[in-house]
Amino acid sequence: MLFGKRPSDDDTVVAMLAAALRRDIAFGHLHPDQKLKIEALRQRYGGSNHSMRETLRVLAAEGLVEATSQRGFRVMSATEQDLDDILFLRLEIERLGLSRSMAEATVAWEGAVMAAFHAQRHADKVVQGSLDDADALEWDEVCRVTSLTLVQGSRSPRLMDLAGKLFNQSRRFRLAQLREGQIDFAARDARHKALCDAILAKDTALALELHEETVRSDLGRIRR
Structure with missing residues (x-):
């Protein structure tokens, strides 16, 4: 029988960070096309390098953030x-x-x-x-x-x-x-x-x- 894994502390942190970034993208506090640097985001929202990178991957899957060719991230455009x-x-x-x-x-x-x-x-x-x-x-x-x-x-x-x-x-x-x-x-x-x-x-x-x-x-x- 197949069972799902229990949510980890990491999952909870990522969910909280994702909610905060979604909110700030929605209100334009994080601007369209703005580059999202891990360290700057950590200082602003908290979390570790790993949890912030996972958060950005979650938001990229949702179409709110784009992964760039230089392996960085930016807020999706809003044209x-x-x-x-x-x-x-x-x-x-x-x-x-x-x-x-x-x-x-x-x-x-x-x-x-x-x-x-x-x-x-x-x-x-x-x-x-x-x-x-x-x-x-x-x-x-x-x-x-x-x-x-x-x-x-x-x-x-x-x-x-x-x-x-x-x-x-x-x-x-x-x-x-x-x-x-x-x-x-x-x-x-x-x-x-x-x-x-x-x-x-x-x-x-x-x-x-x-x-x-x-x-x-x-x-x-x-x-x-």
């Missing part, structure tokens, strides 16, 4: 082309996941969708007008859960993993929209209610249309 590419892939993957989830819908999944949108409505209210980074991160985490809930009914772990990675890669752009006051929360709430209703009514075409509008709006890429 309009990067955003459009992430958006393209998110829409393709999440459309597939939502379609399959609706085709195989269970009462449990529909209940999870309703709960996710309820939590999202509360988080949206809290974050409006707040300048607190903690509120912004909590809001973004609720957004992530909502997004993944819509595709979890697909019962495809690989699709879920890819959807999660792409959502994380879009975080910088979404938080920039939030901080710049570019999110219309009233329209967002109405769209979420309509999306939830379409899912429960099993109107796949409408649900996919509303989902695409939601993703595009959150990233400032509404079609004109």
Whole structure:
């Protein structure tokens, strides 16, 4: 019989460091294309050379950090082309996941969708007008859960993993929209209610249309 290994202290340190670096990449404290030097990062975040290198490998696998040809690391770029590419892939993957989830819908999944949108409505209210980074991160985490809930009914772990990675890669752009006051929360709430209703009514075409509008709006890429 095959057993997994117990999490080590090293694994815990790497997880903590990765969370801190993700946060600072998301808020731009670590700038796009910025070189990430192990020693400087250790002084700023702690950890050993080994744990920091492992952390950067984790973030590279998530698409937030890039390993350079000189065996170093840098923060991934954040150009309009990067955003459009992430958006393209998110829409393709999440459309597939939502379609399959609706085709195989269970009462449990529909209940999870309703709960996710309820939590999202509360988080949206809290974050409006707040300048607190903690509120912004909590809001973004609720957004992530909502997004993944819509595709979890697909019962495809690989699709879920890819959807999660792409959502994380879009975080910088979404938080920039939030901080710049570019999110219309009233329209967002109405769209979420309509999306939830379409899912429960099993109107796949409408649900996919509303989902695409939601993703595009959150990233400032509404079609004109």
